[in-house]
Amino acid sequence: MRSGSLRRRLHHGDVDGRGNEHLETSGLESLSEPLLGNSDYDSRPTEVYTLEDLWEAERRKERLHWTFFFSQLIAQWAQWLANIVLGSGSLLGRFITLPSGSHNGHDWRISPLQEERLRNIQQRLEVSFDGSHLEHQDALKQLWRLAYPDRELPSLKSELWKDMGWQGPDPSTDFRGGGFISLENLIFFAGKYPDAFQKLLHKKKGKRAEWEYPFAVAGINISFMLVQMLDLQSGKPTSLAGIRFLDFLREDEMAFDNLFCVAFEMMDAQWLAKRATYMEFNEVLKSTRTQLERELALEDVTNVKDLPAYNLLKW
Template identity: 65%
Template sequence: MSTVRRRRLYHEDVDGEKFEHLDSGGSGGLNEPLLSNDAYGNSQRFYDDDDVDDWTEKKRNEELVWTNIFSRLIAQWVQWFANVVLGSGTWLGSFFSRTLTGHQGNNQKVVALNLSPLQEERLQNLQRRLEVPFDGTRPDHQESLKALWHAVFPDRELAGLISDQWKEMGWQGPDPSTDFRGGGFISLENLLFFAKKYPKSFQRLLHKQEGKRSAWEYPFAVAGINISFMLTQMLDLRSAKPSSLSATNFLKILAEDEMAFDMLFCVAFEMLDAQWLAKHASYMEFNEVLKATRMQLEKELSLEDVSCVQDLPGYSLLSQ
């Protein structure tokens, strides 16, 4: 693994700090870990939901459940009081209704959103992309793999679709098709988009050119597959109508840019690497870094003045 040093990259997070160590206890994880044997011959997988299964986390989750139950009971009483006693048409009744709506949204992180025809169309297109598994026997998938190679190494000939050369891009073995599993074909599309749209950033992250690096670095291409899968879960894209706060804000961005998911992938990759450096992380800590990246993305997507991916603070990390 390259030990070339790289300069530190920063962007301000929503609290005004520069990549502080984030609490990685955020909810959500991969339904299916995407790694089996790692590049160093171990059986470690990048992402495992059981890594938060400790007593403190359980206690916190139980407290949150009871808090939500009591919040809903109080909210129902307030709604009844506003509608029946005060009347929803009165000023005070309207105040209670607005307060109730905001309170429920903050606790449950669920937002009602009526999708426009354009949002519906683009969401469905994205969901269709997510349903396509990678198939190494399909000629178009083979051509996409070759296109990725030539975008990354334009002056080098590829020996074949199965070759030890692929390890130089951060695949775990000579056959990249064995690494896709839960990521699907869209993760290859994301990597190819990143390589073509932001080649300087792509090359910098691939070759680990800046910063004090661990002796055990994350494999670049496989990390990209994990990022694609993480974004799918974070944005609730397999639901018929995503309703989380991050998802609804993303759908507004998607209405402005059909390639918003691919753009967000590029930002997420840069953020993950910056988190990696800030935490002085090594291979075994990839789970923690990926969770911290997800938490930071959720914060940035919640900012009121974000209407496109370029408005995210993390976008400033990218260079073409």
């Protein structure tokens, strides 16, 4: 690893070059995919949350919102019946009113433009990373060139990839649930906000932990977290954060990628504030999600640049 300060990064099955070193793993066991999961570089038995576990947790959360949506549906049916049967000018028709289609002051109806942009994101989510695909290989090479413009491009399987925060010499084994979109997110970050990207890649901000989170794999986890939080694998988002995200799509086709960059900065800020270590990564990711949901709920936020945490990208 080539970095300005001496820090150790944890690689599964190869801790600081000492393969037999024992580590306490209780914190690791609670991490969600794709950071965890048994890879070729980790032969230790590990308890892993499956995608089914994660979706079930999301479904429990969404049940809190069903009352709101059922009330909207019932009210719309009542308005339709009043208009058709009694006429909009009748006495009953004036008493039964259609809801404004908003929640906390924001319109949750989706325009054709928003629907098209949402569909584009969902199509991106369907693409798994394939290490044998030339386009995906080229994307990995592009990420390396953006991250290390002054270093020689390594082969697709090389120990040098660990410098970027992949868990082993073959980055393709680390994507799992993240998919190709997580690589696209990292490339977008490196190209759109190069200074912020380099500061995070090289851990230039604040006092760092001895055991730092692996940069690239952390990015995959952030992409994965955003997909869940925004409910992007539903036909149309029903979570409050997802509904607010639809507002972003009105103005910004790349809203998901921009939000990824903000979320990465938020995660690193949480990491430093908690003085966290690798074993606490899952806790930091959860607190990052909570903070991001709070910022998405702010009334005056209509795009990514309105988020208070967007300013972190400028530091």
